[in-house]
Amino acid sequence: MALTLHNFFRSSTSTRLRAALNLKGLEYDYVPYVLRKGETRTPDYLKRNPQGLVPSLEREDGKVLTQSLAIIEWLEETHPEPALLPKDADGRARVRALAHMIALEVHPLNNLRVLGYLAEHFGADDAAQKAWFTHWVTTTFDALETTLARDAETGQFCHGDTPGLADLCLYAQVWNNKRFEIDIATWPVIAGIFERLDALPAFRDAAPPNQPDAA
Amino acid sequence: MALTLHNFFRSSTSTRLRAALNLKGLEYDYVPYVLRKGETRTPDYLKRNPQGLVPSLEREDGKVLTQSLAIIEWLEETHPEPALLPKDADGRARVRALAHMIALEVHPLNNLRVLGYLAEHFGADDAAQKAWFTHWVTTTFDALETTLARDAETGQFCHGDTPGLADLCLYAQVWNNKRFEIDIATWPVIAGIFERLDALPAFRDAAPPNQPDAA
Structure with a gap:
């Protein structure tokens, strides 16, 4: 599964998602955006993420997942090991x-x-x-x-x-x-x-x- | 399972949790707190919830659950029907x-x-x-x-x-x-x-x- 991570190095929501992807052993293409330059406010990016926020995780099928915690829960459900949540x-x-x-x-x-x-x-x-x-x-x-x-x-x-x-x-x-x-x-x-x-x-x-x- | 909901009528995190409990058909005792009067900052309440926030959901066994979305995910896992999340x-x-x-x-x-x-x-x-x-x-x-x-x-x-x-x-x-x-x-x-x-x-x-x- 090829994944593209739209993100920014200093964004803490991006950091938490990068660490989750790393823990799950998932590789991704890294696409950086400079927030101060409005690079997440372009029509092209807003089509992916109407909030104009990072991170977004784009899949090979074109689907774009947004909101870091929702993405991490999705990773947990689709790639259960190693687990990020306990079993109980x-x-x-x-x-x-x-x-x-x-x-x-x-x-x-x-x-x-x-x-x-x-x-x-x-x-x-x-x-x-x-x-x-x-x-x-x-x-x-x-x-x-x-x-x-x-x-x-x-x-x-x-x-x-x-x-x-x-x-x-x-x-x-x-x-x-x-x-x-x-x-x-x-x-x-x-x-x-x-x-x-x-x-x-x-x-x-x-x-x-x-x-x-x-x- | 007897549940006690520590909450405040106008708090929107309380509102979302009340609706979740209602959808799941779970009854609860309603304990109100007046935020402006600091009623969630008392030593007694802080023992339940160190953040001093509402809502908290207290179980019969004395365990106190905090953070509305985390509580709702717990409700979904322990009382799956009717579902609040899709299956896929x-x-x-x-x-x-x-x-x-x-x-x-x-x-x-x-x-x-x-x-x-x-x-x-x-x-x-x-x-x-x-x-x-x-x-x-x-x-x-x-x-x-x-x-x-x-x-x-x-x-x-x-x-x-x-x-x-x-x-x-x-x-x-x-x-x-x-x-x-x-x-x-x-x-x-x-x-x-x-x-x-x-x-x-x-x-x-x-x-x-x-x-x-x-x-």
Whole structure:
């Protein structure tokens, strides 16, 4: 199955999907887009993805899948091994909840387009944007740290000793945090998980600086 | 299975979960929280849900499930009928992507806590908050309308003629939009789906004005 990944090196939704594809052992053609130049707003790209967002995953049959978490669930259903979700329903609920804490409560607020709106309409300068970004990371990472430290299910990674869906989101978000110099040491459990993930080729190869379009 | 739903009538993540429970035919005890009064920030509630967010679904065994979409996926796995996702992987990917367009690109930006930050740190008055809210709804609803109008899979509801995961998110978001008087007629396909959903008791009974804590 030939796959084409429409994405951007620094996009954290792209990072989490790249790591998922790597974990599943799936190869893909890498097509980069420069968000600031509006390259995802062209008529051609909007036909693939009416939201004009990355990532999109295009299949050989022309079908284009959108929304990173929906794509990862599709990968999990069509390529079950290695599994990104545990087998038991309670475990799956826990892993999805951890993933969604990051994917729904942090990342959507800290997108490039959101920071752009703050600058344009509220005159948010770099310091104000950093304060905003840091506030939403901190709010959720504090709760995530509490949860990971509390739960017996936490292992070397977010859920046991195998990397999965929640780790994909955590890894990508910690990379995103680096842009605003957020100190990961504030959250030792998260920091430990990140360090172990970063030692795995599937994750390391998905990291922003290791992409062909990295500056 | 006795279930307790910790929620708030106006919360759109609560609305989508209430409708899911209703569709599955599951009864629950309704425990309301007033967000503005900080009732989800008490030590007791934070033990259940370290994020201090609604909804949380508490089971008879004391286990507390969090994050509305993760809870709905758990309901789907443990109570498969009636199904909220299609059987085929492509259909599931489409429904999840539609749901995530709303749940990840609209709702997280338009939370009470986000509007509160804008007011506190950027002096956003009612008009500025409305402009912000409307901007993010419009950005995604335009793309959602395009997608629903384009795809052959769209039926009476987002995917065929059976209500599912995407409809839960759409229904709750349109209710949320009403608070800022956003005219749904701008998006005729979405408006039609909302109207048909609103005629179903499972959805209507989940709507904000029909909850015990509605003002």
